Amino acid sequence: MTDWTHARSERLRLDRPVAGDLADLHRIHADPDSWTHFPQGRHVDLARTQQTLDRSDVEWGRGLGYWCARESDGGPVVGMAGCAVVDDAPWWNLYYRFDSSVRGRGYALEAALRALDAAHDVDPDRPVMAYLLEVNVASRRTAEKAGMSLVWSGPDAGNDDPDAVRLVYLDREPDDAIRTALDDRFRVDPTV
Structure with missing residues (x-):
């Protein structure tokens, strides 16, 4: 198994988060532009982002977690992406969120493909899941271009928008x- 704490893609440096990344991560996660499709997820205070950073240690303790993404020439963190086991789920959760200043460059797909490589290396028997809102077309395209397929859709329990629909993509x-774990987690019958 490869050590994935530091990885590279064509245009990104992907590194396990450290305490010094907190301000950059907060800037990205506090930006309302990053949460257009799910405003209630926005980090309104630094403590929320610190929790994300603290959780990172637990995730990396399982062999893999979300990376801080920087452009290959260095500089500030421009995104957070990768795969992690969240809440002891039987799947890897694929995550990608990038600063609005770099969106549209294909970084999410680049990081997602590298994350899939890492997840398949660390635990190839554990499927990779992308969990996103139906209205988030860019995120859907990223999951689909990464080779993932829609396996579940349904109401998004707990969302402030009662009409919100969640989509679940898997790499297999x-x-x-x-299927049973998905049904249990989302507590609705699959429509796909």
């Missing part, structure tokens, strides 16, 4: 155990 066809 779900087996019965994963």
Whole structure:
């Protein structure tokens, strides 16, 4: 198994977050532009971003977590992306969020592809899931271009928008155990 704490893609440096990344991560996660499709997820205070950073240690303790993404020439953190096991789920969660100043450059796809490589290396039997809102077309395109397939859709329980629909993409066809876990996690019948 490869050590994935530091990885590279064509245009990105991907590194395990450290305490010094807090301000950059907060800037990205506090930006309302980053949460257009899910405003309630926005980090309104530094403590929320610190929790994300603290959780990173737990995730990396399982072999893999979300990276801080920088452009290959260095500089500030421009995004957070990668795969992590969240809440002991039986799948990797694929995550990508980038600063609005660099969106549209394909960085999310570049990081997602590298994250899939890492997840398949660390635990190839654990599927990779992308969990996103139906209205977030850019995120859907990223998941689809990364080779993931839609396996579940339904109401987004707990969302402030009662009409919100969640989509779940996986990197493989779900087996019965994963289908049951999806049904249990989202507490609605799959429509796909």
